[in-house]
Amino acid sequence: MKKGLALCSALAVVFALGGGVSYAHKDATGIVKERMDLMSGIAKSMKSIAQMVKSGEVDAHAARAAGKRIAEHASEIASLFPEGSIEGDSEATPAIWENFEDFSKKASALQAAAQSLADTPVDSIDRQALAGELQNLGGACKSCHETYRQKKG
Ligand code: HEC
DSSP: OOHHHHHHHHHHHHHHHHTTOOOOGGGOOHHHHHHHHHHHHHHHHHHHHHHHHHHSOOOHHHHHHHHHHHHHHHHHHGGGOOTTOOOTTOOBOTHHHHSHHHHHHHHHHHHHHHHHHHTSOGGGOOHHHHHHHHHHHHHHHHHHHHHHBOOOO
């Protein structure tokens, strides 16, 4: 893929994640609120990576740290979805508990993608490499959301 193209599509991923997202979690409580907060934390780390790609001012240490945070958060996802926990404003779909193994695999895929960024040698993290990592991460979000999250409002 041409360099410019990879960069564009990485930014498109982030635009799809960030732009105009309205979080529905105002009234959420308990475990639903906990996982929404976790997801928001993941989104925040993604945005910090996206900002580096966009501006071209790459801080390799910060990028690795963001990867580590996402990996840690991803490792908690599955435990925050006890069977049938769709209350209030939750955007979770019942399909999660029909395919919990697949759901967990998608969480592990995000964890692996994030860990790969966390483990990338500092010297190898330039704007282009980070754009590629961002794209992988964004793909992992999308692959879970498209089946297991139903956006409300
Ligand atoms: C294994 C599945 C899975 C993966 C991977 C995943 N998500 Fe989510 N995400 C969900 C589900 C399910 C919800 C809805 C939870 C609810 O409302 O109860 C959600 C909700 C969200 C929300 C809304 C939170 C709120 O306050 O309502 C954001 C933002 C979000 N995810 C960002 C991300 C980003 C960014 C990534 C990738 C870096 C990601 N997610 C990866 C399953 C996933």
